[in-house]
Amino acid sequence: DQQVKQNSPSLSVQEGRISILNCDYTNSMFDYFLWYKKYPAEGPTFLISISSIKDKNEDGRFTVFLNKSAKHLSLHIVPSQPGDSAVYFCAASPTSGTYKYIFGTGTRLKVLA
Amino acid sequence: ETGVTQTPRHLVMGMTNKKSLKCEQHLGHNAMYWYKQSAKKPLELMFVYNFKEQTENNSVPSRFSPECPNSSHLFLHLHTLQPEDSALYLCASSQAPNSYNSPLHFGNGTRLTVT
Numbered sequence: 001d002q003q004v005k006q007n008s009p010s011l012s013v014q015e016g017r018i019s020i021l022n023c024d025y026t027n028s029m030f031d032y033f034l035w036y037k038k039y040p041a042e043g044p045t046f047l048i049s050i051s052s053i054k055d056k057n058e059d060g061r062f063t064v065f066l067n068k069s070a071k072h073l074s075l076h077i078v079p080s081q082p083g084d085s086a087v088y089f090c091a092a093s094p095t096s097g098t099y100k101y102i103f104g105t106g107t108r109l110k111v112l113a
Numbered sequence: 114e115t116g117v118t119q120t121p122r123h124l125v126m127g128m129t130n131k132k133s134l135k136c137e138q139h140l141g142h143n144a145m146y147w148y149k150q151s152a153k154k155p156l157e158l159m160f161v162y163n164f165k166e167q168t169e170n171n172s173v174p175s176r177f178s179p180e181c182p183n184s185s186h187l188f189l190h191l192h193t194l195q196p197e198d199s200a201l202y203l204c205a206s207s208q209a210p211n212s213y214n215s216p217l218h219f220g221n222g223t224r225l226t227v228t
Binding site for chain 2: 034043
């Protein structure tokens, strides 16, 4: 049973437009969420995180939104650039005491020039 | 350049071989992790070490044996693996397990093929 789901395996977006990547979770104990980006032949790279006390966190072109009632988070990339083409993973964990980050299966983003 | 270094990058081994994966982190972190990434599956946590002590073994078969001699080094010893163990094995580190502002930092992984 997957506790973190990324239902879109792939997404194509035109350069300069907004990319929206979605993630749903089922465990109401999760209260810390992260997004990672992964290029081929490299390990995942941390992008941005959000805790459940917030509903939005912004870092440059990247914004993560959290809707706790819907158990949904999304990553917005504006404007999208060809270098953003990668696989994006969301991850979730409860912050108290456990070591388990639960990852989604990833969404492959392709930004078209 | 990543602060977490994994060697080798690629490994092909037979089912009767014994090999080891190595991970070293240069970030001053005190927790280290092994993850497995199989095709079309989420990253699966295998082991966690916190200050050299194993704190998590996520029901991993005994043919995978971790070793953490200090907070900067982590090994994964492999023996009598199965073809279904072929995957990307990722090492990660963090400042403290699951603390705020303590995301995982990953190495580039070892692509393992078991023949």
